[in-house]
Amino acid sequence: MTARSDRTRLIAGATRRGAGRRPVSPPVERASTLLNDDPAAMRDETAGPVYGIEDLTAARELRAAVAGLEGAVDAWLVPSGLAAVTVPLLALLRPGDEVLATDALYGPSRRFLNRWLAPRGVSTRFHRAEASIDGILAAVTDRTRVLLIESPASLTFELADVPALAAACRARGVMTVMDNTWAAGLAFRPLAHGVDVSVQALTKYAGGHSDLLMGSIAVADAAAGRQIAGTIEDLGWRVSPDDAWLALRGLRTLPLRYAEQARSALQVAGWLRGRPEVAEVLYPALPGAPAHALWRRDYGGAASLFGVVMKGGDEAAAHALMSALELFGLGYSWGGFESLITHETGQLALRERPPRLAGELLRLHVGLEDPADLIADLEVGLAAWNAALSPG
């Protein structure tokens, strides 16, 4: 039999679970305490979890589904996407070790490296977001233990040549951890390309409805898995059964939402690129974008999240544009069913080498609305931008 597609496997995961007459979705088990029939049964670990912290049915099914998507030996759940980045670093690094990471890293991940790890003896070198493989490897020292990859990178969407980086790191004994949130475990498979640990914020497309926070950590190798599982156990973390249930429900429709939103995003991004107010659209899936060839080589799809560099402008004009929109929510995050817009104000300045952009930077997340309506909405927003820049 040919290998089944993700959308089939994610649904078959629901219809083929368990035996006997049963609901399609697992029950939400709200439990700290699990009761046993007799004292001997209390020690029987083959009979399932003995305490609520060990992940109950929905979380276990979610873990299995994520591990299946990622091609992992196992996957773990943590309470946020940020925790999915920080836990592997806590598990794998020791004082004296060094991390290498892109300068365009998600801001809170960068903050963890600088504010938490650095005072505890783990230092980070940041490489230029658009550095070549050789440029990145030149920063590897004999203390470098982990390369933290985020691709595409936050806000400016630079794409890394992950297969080449993973192979080069493996040859040097450097482990690779990749934040793969943009690909949602679908469009790119880090573990199949030699990455050791693939993490994502399930908060985004897997959840898909902007109503939960969760992260997943998937590993190709059982030894790394033991370190990560032990760290989660030691930290005492688990996710709520309700959130696990919601994320599992989100996963059933993830491939369809993801593909549909990418189709719309491509239309919206292409339209924006043709507008005189726009200097550049930062979206690897857009033909002609920097890294488009690399995206075509490695990716089987795209997120509906991209950057828009305006020609000049100022904060007042960006705010006028955003305020004029009726369909784009003004909110952080992405991956939900609704379109969102943000205006970048401070994060780029935190980079060691902030990019020189032609103007204000907006980030758009395209949801499941009709793209023609979104484009009409943006047209109104751009009129407000123009009016703000040349009043009267």
Ligand SMILES: Cc1ncc(COP(=O)(O)O)c(C=O)c1O
């Ligand atoms: C690339 C990336 N990784 C991780 C996260 C963190 O996810 P969470 O908000 O669930 O902590 C985000 C959130 O925006 C993100 O953009």
